[in-house]
Amino acid sequence: GDSVTQMEGPVTLSEEAFLTINCTYTATGYPSLFWYVQYPGEGLQLLLKATKADDKGSNKGFEATYRKETTSFHLEKGSVQVSDSAVYFCALKQGAQKLVFGQGTRLTINP
Amino acid sequence: DAMVIQNPRYQVTQFGKPVTLSCSQTLNHNVMYWYQQKSSQAPKLLFHYYDKDFNNEADTPDNFQSRRPNTSFCFLDIRSPGLGDAAMYLCATSRDPTDTQYFGPGTRLTVL
Numbered sequence: 183g184d185s186v187t188q189m190e191g192p193v194t195l196s197e198e199a200f201l202t203i204n205c206t207y208t209a210t211g212y213p214s215l216f217w218y219v220q221y222p223g224e225g226l227q228l229l230l231k232a233t234k235a236d237d238k239g240s241n242k243g244f245e246a247t248y249r250k251e252t253t254s255f256h257l258e259k260g261s262v263q264v265s266d267s268a269v270y271f272c273a274l275k276q277g278a279q280k281l282v283f284g285q286g287t288r289l290t291i292n293p
Numbered sequence: 294d295a296m297v298i299q300n301p302r303y304q305v306t307q308f309g310k311p312v313t314l315s316c317s318q319t320l321n322h323n324v325m326y327w328y329q330q331k332s333s334q335a336p337k338l339l340f341h342y343y344d345k346d347f348n349n350e351a352d353t354p355d356n357f358q359s360r361r362p363n364t365s366f367c368f369l370d371i372r373s374p375g376l377g378d379a380a381m382y383l384c385a386t387s388r389d390p391t392d393t394q395y396f397g398p399g400t401r402l403t404v405l
Contacts, residue, residue, distance in 0.1 A: 283335035
């Protein structure tokens, strides 16, 4: 079945560092891809999404590009802030099938 | 702002005492989902409603039930909570089953 594999965490960075969280997927068709963020004690917030190959999703300084050739959707941010500390989930969805999540990556940003 | 609301945010119940969690939405979405999320894990889908049609995941225990009395509200009933049911419960909605899901803030359930 479909699956999502994320970079293992936890990831710890200093403020203003460059962030990459890797995400690769396995799917038989052409899924939509998502990044959700979960702040401590909160629900999931949609961070960005891409629905077809070469689409770039972006929001709040975060970006991810749907790469069909490498089956990847890596999350990047040029300069992280302490407020970006959270758990990040990569996910895929094919049509009406259920949302498939990666295991989540915990990110901590130190001042 | 259109949104997904969950009440209460924190719920404490006793072992075996029935509990109901509530979700409401102002998005007028047709699909409402319930997820269970245990510590440091990804959310796990329990079931969803597409309009009035209930869709249960095969591995959801019978102890978990749901009701959707109207478009805006959906309830999660846990008939006899066990210690293993302590978790964050997330409600999500989407316009239709193929569309993006939007999550509420969650209800943290503690079972004593």
